[in-house]
Each structure stands twice: as structure tokens, then as C-alpha cells.
Amino acid sequence: MIDVKTLLEQYGYVVLFSSLFLELLALPVPGEVLLSYTGLLVFQGHLNWLVSMLIAGLGASAGITVSYLIGYRLGKPFFEKYGRRFHMGPDKLEKTSQWFQRYGNKMLIVGYFIPGVRHITGYFAGITRISFRTFALNAYLGAFLFTGIFITLGKVLGPKWEEFHHTITKYLILAGINAAFAVLLVYLYRKYRQQIFSITRQVISWALHTFHSLGRVRFFVVGVAVVFLALFALMVGMIQDLLANEFLEFDQVTAFVVHAIFENVESTWVTLGAHLASYNVLVPLLAITLLWIWKKGQDRRLEVFFMLLVLFGGELLDEGLRRLFHRSGPDGLVYTFPSEQTLLVLSVYGFAAYLFVRHRGRGMMRSVLGVLVLALSFYSGISIIALNLQFPSDVAAGYIFGGVWLTLNILLLEIFRNLRRA
Template sequence: MDQFGYLVLGAALMLELLALPLPGEVLMTYTGLLVFQQKLNWALSILTAGTGASIGMTVSYGIGYKLGIPFFEKYGSRIHLGPDRLAATSRWFERYGNKVIIIAYFIPGIRHFTGYFSGITRLRVRTYRLYAYTGAFIWTGTFISLGKIVGPEWEQFHHSITKYLLLAGILAALLLMAFYLFRKYKIKLNDRIVYWLSKAVKKFSSLGPARFLITASFGLFLALFMLMVGLVQDFLANEFGDFDLVTSYVIHSQFDGNWKPWMNRFADLASSPVLLALTVLSLLWVLYKGRDRMLEGSFLLFVYIGGELWEERLRLYFHRMGPENIANTFPSEQTLITIVIFGFAAYLLIRHTGVAWVRTVSIIVVLACSFLVGLSHVYFNLQYPSDALAGYVFGGVWLSMNVLLLELFRIMNS
């Protein structure tokens, strides 16, 4: 790399995408280190790496396209991928494979065969090129940029960065698969959940739009609850060290002192005046639009007060010392309560409006504000990144549980 940087980079990534066992992520993050040392150019490195990866994906697609179908028609049944299954897989890949291609780059063992399988299943060439080439430059740009960010700490951090990006890629793939299964079986899923809950709530079978809210909140609650259990296990096993070290370093290396005024504004999003004002506005919205005003108003107060008690008891239970010897920072009080208050306000807005863009903007605002609050507290060394992450998860559990309970109470009172 030191002698033939661009040539080695492009050739190695091309060969890796042909399924050769080459350490692509390590090579790209090391390239980022060379960029930091001004031995290589950042833009040219990404262009070279992305081009090499794109060539590898093109060649693997061509091999799969030319040789794949006869092989699977003859031998596919031996590995449970006969003509019928291959045809079904081809239809699925035609519909959803383009999204898988981008995510697959971040998952070793998957990206090496994505091109071959895209050719085997006859994914349209134009569609394949669009997503394969886009994913190639996203993948290479991400790792080279991260290598440039960590700079002199490359040897210490690149293994951790690779691990967390791998986990993020796997999580994204699982979410995509869950979305696909939900889209495919949503009618059956809704009916099944209706059947289960109707045993306890007889009127549930007559529901209309509320079915989706109950299904979504129940699924979100289960997912976040399992994630919460995992976080508690990691906390007890002291597994957050690498995550906190890497994330804190990246944040402080990218946001210097000039960001302080902005970070103060971001932190103010979790201040008591802002949260109280949002609660009052939500209550006024309930009085104006709500059909079950007493029920929704009571839940609004319960969510706010209960959220405060929930985070206080959690922090006292875990009793973690944060940066600068600040006591009881796990989970983050600010990110937890921001998710709860902003999230419930968005739920009430979404529940009583039929405008699609308002719903979308509401969700984006909640996620953005919550992220900025967590970012600001890590920036000021008030909390560890794992504190902020735990706040999101614990707050999400409390929020989704209350949305589910509110919808069930709404049914029983109807």
C-alpha cells in the first residue's frame, strides 16, 4: 500500500468482490490513515476503491448470469434450490434484491456472493448496476472516511469500527427482512394478533385503523424490550468500553470548539421548559382533536410523570459513574425523556391527522431531536455514548408500552 497505494487498493477490492479472501475493510481504513497522513488523496482513494469494487461486482454478475442457471437447473435440487425455488427466489430478488445489494457490502461472506446471485436470478442489469455501484461507493467511502477520521489511532480503533459496522449491516439486513415478511404476511399477522387480543378484548375484532397501531406498537415494544435486555447484559458484563471509546473519539474529532453554541441549543431540546411546553401543546391538541380526551389527557400526564420516575429509578439501580465523575448516567436521563415526550407528542399528532407528510415529518423530527440531544451530551463529556444509547432504548420501551396500553384502553371504552 505504501508503494503502490491506488493500484493495490483498486485491485484488491475488485478481487475481494470476486470472493477472494482479502481484508477489504482493513485495507480501506488503512487507506484512510494514509489519507490522514497526506500520502494519498481522499477523493481519489474513494474513486479508485469504488471503481475496483464496481468492476468486481460487474464481473461476478456476468459469471452468475452466464453460468448460473444451467448449474442450478441441473444440481440445484441437491441443495434445495431447484427450478421452482430458483424462480421464486428470482422474483423476490427482482423486487427486493436491489435494497439487499447496498446493505450486503457491509456483511462479510454475503457481499462476496451478491453479484453472482444477482446474475443467477437474472436481476435486471440496469437495476443491478444502479444499486451495486451506489453501494460500492457508499461502502468504500464509509471505511476510507472512518480511517481518515481516526487517523493516528487507526491501530487501536479499526477492529472495533469494523465490528460495529458489521453489526449495523446485519441489523439493517434483519430489519429489511422483517419489513419484507411484514409486507408479505401483514394481513395474516394482523388477523392473528386480532385473534389473540380479542380473547381479552371482545370488541377488538371490529377495529379498523387501530389494528395497525396496535400491531406496530406491540412489535416495537417486543423488539426494544429484547434490545433492552441485551443492553443490560452488556452493562453488567462491562462490554461498552470499545463502543464508548470509539464513538467518543469520532464525535470529538469531528466537532471542535466552534460547535459549542450549536451543541448548547441541541442540549436545550431536553430542557424542562421545552418538554413542558411540548406537553402543554400536546394536551391542547388532544382537547382540540381527540375523541377520547379524558383518556388521552390522562395518558399524556402518566407518560410524562411515569417517564421521569422510570428513568430516575433506572439510574439509581444501575448507579454508573459517567465522565467527569458524574453520578448515575446510565441510562441517559435526557435521551430517555426526549424519546418519551417527543415520541408521544408525535403519536398524538399522527393519531389525529390524515396527512401523510405530517406523519413522516413528525417521525423524522423525533429521531433528529433525540439524536442531537444525545450528541450534545457526549460532546460536553456529560455522558458516555452507551448512556445515550440506553436512553433511546429504555425510553422506546416505555413509549411503545404506553401507546399499546392507550389503544387497548381506547378499545375497551368504545
């Protein structure tokens, strides 16, 4: 790797293009390190940021295009006969082909972030005869996204590159694996939707027969319950990590990146994000939601009760949790785990959006409100970190605890609603 970095310093864009081109042909080039080191050279003024991202994206796009054409031209028989010579024997070919067919073409995007996967996706896209238009749309988008993120991170890290780039690369790889897992879940749901519904109906029938209490149970309630259990498991794991003092590396790296990105951002925008959970914002939101409930709600008293519970109960819950864990935040700030701001923004904004969508939501409105809640939650958390009010792990914990509180209240609301109508 020392030789590659030396070549990159001497020949710049030519080496950058060639390295990404060769890596996407499945040659052993450490792309993540090369790209982040390119970002370091950008920070030092040796290379241009935008030009580097353009050249790297073009190199990756050219490489994966050639691998696609090779796979498309030579096809499966060639790899079954000669694949062992370059570690693509029949067994690996068959398993990978099944994997690629199952996960879908969206893996062309997230596969870039998984070492070993991006090197072969082009070949199997060609072998499985994915149309070039579909291939190009996903593969080129993933190429520029992958190269742009790593070069930008190298630029942001600057003199801290040697210290932090391995850790950040690890987190991005984990993010890629999680994204691939999400793609798999979506694929399985779409393909086996009828079987899932059939099994779910059987489970619900058994539950109704056993407990005689839930009345008419909706599929949505089952989905919320699954999300609640998943978030609860994450919450337990996060508490264990806190007690084991395992957040130090995560906090250092995340805080450094956020501060480096936002050091030149207008402070007004950062401060505004940190105040999204203040009562100056929450009270008007509460008033609007209550008016909406009164006008459109079906079980007004029940919905008003849970809306108030989410806000004021969430406040009490967070206060109790912070006193329970009594973790000191940055600059000696008292009791910051979990973050009050992110917990309230996610749970209160999310519950208000749920009530709006439940009574009048159309397909587009559901998507817009869902994205808006997530964007505001992210904006609030980033602002808090940028202002050095809380540790990144405090903010992350606020998301997890807030998600648990939100899904629990939605679940209870729907259960009580069904009980009243039974």
C-alpha cells in the same frame, strides 16, 4: 495483509481500485481492513480523502458489475456444472439463490457490510435476472456507501487505527447483519401480509373471547405491543451488560469516534442538541401538544393525562433508574445511566408526534414526523457524547428505556380508549 498494505503505500490509488475490483469478484481480499487503512493514509496526508472514496467506490462498482455480467451471461447451468471448483456447488447455489430471491434487491446495499455476502451478490443478481437498472441503482449506492464509511472511519481513527479498527469493523458488520434482518422482516411482511392479518385476527378473537375487556382492538395496538416486548427484552439485556461491566470497549471506541468527528464543529450546535430535553424546549412542546389535543383530540382528558404522564412520569422514572444503578459518568458526573436527555427526547417528542399523526396524519406527514423524532433523538445523543457529559452506553440505554416508556404509554392509551368506548 502486510504485503497489500505495502503495495497500497507504494502505488496508492491503483492498488485501491484493483483490490476492491478483485474482492467483488469473490477473491480473498480483506476489504474492510484495506479501506480503513486507506483512511489512515489519508490522515497521514499520503492520499486524498475524496479521491480515495471515489476510486474505491468505482473499483467496487466495476467489480460487482463484472460479477453481475458473468452471472447473467453464464447463468445457473454453468454454476451447477462447474461451481464446485470455486466453492459454488449446486447445494450452495440453490440455497443462496433462494436467499437472494427472498430478501430482495435491497440486499445489494446492506450485503456489502456482511463478509462473504458482498462477494457473491453480484453473481446471483445476474443469475436471477434482476434488471440492470435496478441492480445498478442499489449496487452502486451500496458500493460508495460501504467504501466511504470505512475510509472515513480510518481517517477519523488516525493514530488509533491499530487499536480500534478491529472493534469498529465488528460493530459495522453487526449493523449490516441487523439491517439484513430488517430487510427480511419487511419482505416477509409484504409477501405474507394476508396470512399475518389472518393469524392476528384469530389471536385477537381469542383474546377478546378470553378476557372480554379490550373491546375493539386495532392492529396498531398489536404492533405496538410487539415493539414494546422487543425493546423490553433489549432493556433487560442492557441491564445485564451493565452489571457485567461489558460496556468499556463500546464506550471507548464510540466516544473516540464522536470526539474526533465533532472536534472542529461549532460548539453552539453541539450545545443546542444537548438542550433538546431541557424544560425550555419541552414546556413549549407540551403547550403546543395540549392545544392540539384540545382542538383535535377525541378523548381529550385521557390524552392530556397520558401526555403529562409521559413527560413528568418519564422524568421520575429516569431519576429512579439513575439512582438505582448509581453509575458514575465521565469526569465523575453522578448517576448517568440511563441518559435522561435521550429518554425524554425519544419518549416525549415521540408521543407528541404520535398524537399529531393519529388525528390528522397523512402518509407523508407520518413519515416526516417519524424521521424527525429519530433525527432529533440521534442529534441529542451525539451532542451529549461530544460534550463528554455521559458515556455512549448511557445514551444508548436512554434510547432503549425511552422506547419502552413510549410504547408502553401508547399501548395503555389505546387500551383505555377502547375500554371507555366499549
